[in-house]
Amino acid sequence: APRTPRQQAPDAAVGGPVPIVRPRRLRTTGAMRSLVREHTLRPADLVLPMFVREGITEDQPISSMPGVLQHTEDSLVRAATEATERGVGGLMLFGVPKYKDAVGSGATDPDGVLNRALARLSRELGDATVIMADLCLDEFTDHGHCGVLDAEGRVDNDATLGRYREMALAQAEAGAHLLGPSGMMDGQIAAIREALDAAGHLDVGLYAYTAKYASAFFGPFRDAVGSSLSGDRRTYQQDPANGREALRELELDVAEGADLVMVKPGLPYLDVLAEVAAASPVPVGAYQVSGEYAMVEAAAANGWIDRDKVILESLLAFRRAGATTVLTYWASEVAGWYRDGLPAHLREFL
Ligand code: PBG
DSSP states (O other): OOOOOOOOOOOTTTOSOOOSOOGGGGGSSHHHHHHTOOOOOOGGGEEEEEEEETTOSSOEEOTTSTTOEEEOHHHHHHHHHHHHHTTOSEEEEEEEOSOOBTTOGGGTOTTSHHHHHHHHHHHHHTTSSEEEEEEOSTTTBSSOOSSOBOTTSOBOHHHHHHHHHHHHHHHHHHTOSEEEEOSOOTTHHHHHHHHHHHTTOTTOEEEEEEEEBOOGGGHHHHHHTTOOOSSOSTTTSBOTTOSHHHHHHHHHHHHHTOSEEEEESSGGGHHHHHHHHHHOSSOEEEEOOHHHHHHHHHHHHTTSSOHHHHHHHHHHHHHHHTOSEEEOTTHHHHHHHHHTOOOGGGGGGO
């Protein structure tokens, strides 16, 4: 193979002192860069969030998330099987019910869209991948909040815990390996852990949404789950101005029995991710959320960025900041790139 021409000895005519320490030496060739690369991506690092919708006969596009679908149960199984064959680390399921009510009844109904889909995936895929379920009421409530409301219309923390316990049992019975409590209620991990253990679901784990911010980056997700929220989530999700409370939430979730913890959104919160990763005794994940996905796809559709490179660079950034797993809507596609051997323009990411 041809060798890259070496730099010439400094030309005395240029004059002046020349650097003795040259960091560029380690960047001279692809092989050299590969030798000193600190972080890499594997398909197993990636978790694919998926949406399954009740009452449709064909999968539906989501306008603000081009390339992401609301699945029928059958198309969900096909896409989940494909992602599993490509080696993704896991699947995170969200349900889009046909009917919503004040307490989110569909979330705890064994015949509800999410629980049915979990049971189906569990039958079809078994332990070939890790099947995860979003454990939250917002997809199932008509008011769009993550919990039930009190007489004044506020989210009632402790009444919501009761609903989460029931939801956890339904998801565990349907065969989920990991439950992802994402509602940011105080005490949710302890409540759910206790309910699971009392029912004998000792091996069902909790992937806690530990540091979850009241973020506008979740915007397109509302389209994905057909949710129209009145008001906002600032009384339970974290203030984007704060870093410290992420560490407090981490301490609580770990003490309450979280098996993995997550920071969400992703890129705008890499500082939080790095701090949580440095302090956490359990594996840490990051969620590259719907708005992050939409921004990259929109810029790429306009020809303003190199889509594939931006995707891999962003995923690598999560790994560098300390994430063991990354939830991303590109998980299956990216896993496919790695399985097929990365195309030439992406070799730097091997
Ligand atoms: C709550 C939940 C949300 C997301 C994941 N779980 C929405 C929210 O809290 O407002 C957002 C994911 C995304 O934006 O991609 N069920």
